[in-house]
Amino acid sequence: MEQFFDTFLNWEYIWQVFPDLLKTGLLNTLILAVTSALIGTVLGMVLAVMGLSTKVWLRWPARVYTDIFRGLPAILTILVIGQGLGTLARDVVGTNPYPLGILALSLIAAAYIGEIFRSGIQSVDKGQLEASRALGMSYSKAMLLVIIPQGVRRVLPALVNQFIALIKDSSLVYFLGLLSEQRELFRIGQDLAANTGNLSPLVAAGFVYLVITVPLTHLVNYIDKKLRTGRKVRADEPGEGDELDLVASGKVSS
């Protein structure tokens, strides 16, 4: 038992690693995850709209892109892009692996988020597009104002799940070899664990991950439940008045 605590919960090491975890690690993990989530969301929306197009030359590239980036292990993509682009396009992107890590994470996220958006948009009733078109809206206007807003709403839980995955996957930029001040949570835990031969710093890093991801999972459940049970009635709406109104309007119209 004592050995267990010493291996995983050595307070001395945990105490030692915590300031770095919070100051440097948490910040970098969040920068990596949030930035690539934002880029991935924009790219993913482009992919989704392309994938839903009636034009083959738009649909096909989106399909191929999605198949490749969803089909590869994240670590492979991150290494190939992070190191490959680092050597190939040094003049453009420089050798700093940090932005390349963000790029790789974004490209992977885009493939998944694109599929999430596509399924969401596809789940919107066909009548919504027809009604929009019948009112004189162009296809793009109908998508932008009517279809996409409704599709996105439905996939919010899946999007948050994807963000959780990104927070965890951001640890993979470890393999690109970051500078000291660029280290994210996992790297900081791993560094001290390697130096001390004790796993407690990694356990501490894991704890910080959980502090972010567990509330997010609960957020997913909350949104999911809310979407399922219907939207909250607005403050200025009488919540129970629907049935009464039915009767009243029946009188007006007959």
Added chain:
Amino acid sequence: MTTAVRSSSVELRDIHVSFGTLEVLRGVDLRVESGRTTCVIGPSGSGKSTLLRCVNRLQEPDSGDLLLDGESVIRSDPDALRQRVGMVFQHFNLFGHRSVLDNIVLPLRSVKKLGKEEAAEIARARLAEVGLADKAPYRPSALSGGQQQRVAIARALAMDPEVMLFDEATSALDPELVKGVLNLMAGLAERGLTLIVVTHEMGFARSVADEVAFMDAGRIVEQGPPAKIFDEPQSPRLQRFLSQVL
């Protein structure tokens, strides 16, 4: 209700539509004079809805011509055509993510390019016309089917169409809600708007329509004033159809 409406005649000439090998419309001619109401009746699968959707080119005909106010609009910009031809659907198709008021405001702003205030003003007036002014802030899902359909009618009317198309507008409604919507449609006919109404409501067709067209198997089999269609049906197919539905 306001009385001044600008309405147009509609003419379909030799319309053909096929889905794959299935011929849905096999050469349909239909003329609806300005300000008149034509009801299209017939068994399901006869092509009624497809014909209606050709009028605003939600369905592009394989061949044939479409005239609005005497001018061919079969090759013109479909979005411009649809601003002149309103449509009401069986399942209302209100925008679920917007309030009732915004459902009307949205197309006014994005298609007609009206300002916020002006669009809201028109939307409120149209809602009042269909007796639902108090429902403006609600989500469509908080309304009954009949109320939703009346909002859909208000939304279409707000665009100032010259022709209105109704695609089985009361088929999805509970029986007690049908009458309100039909009364509203009859009011539009009275105002002199050109209406083309695909319907199973024979009572409505008889009392409101100027003309009734009976479709079967992709063709208009018989057409005439309601009294003639319902009381003196000529073709055996119409006689059989009427004996089943009346």
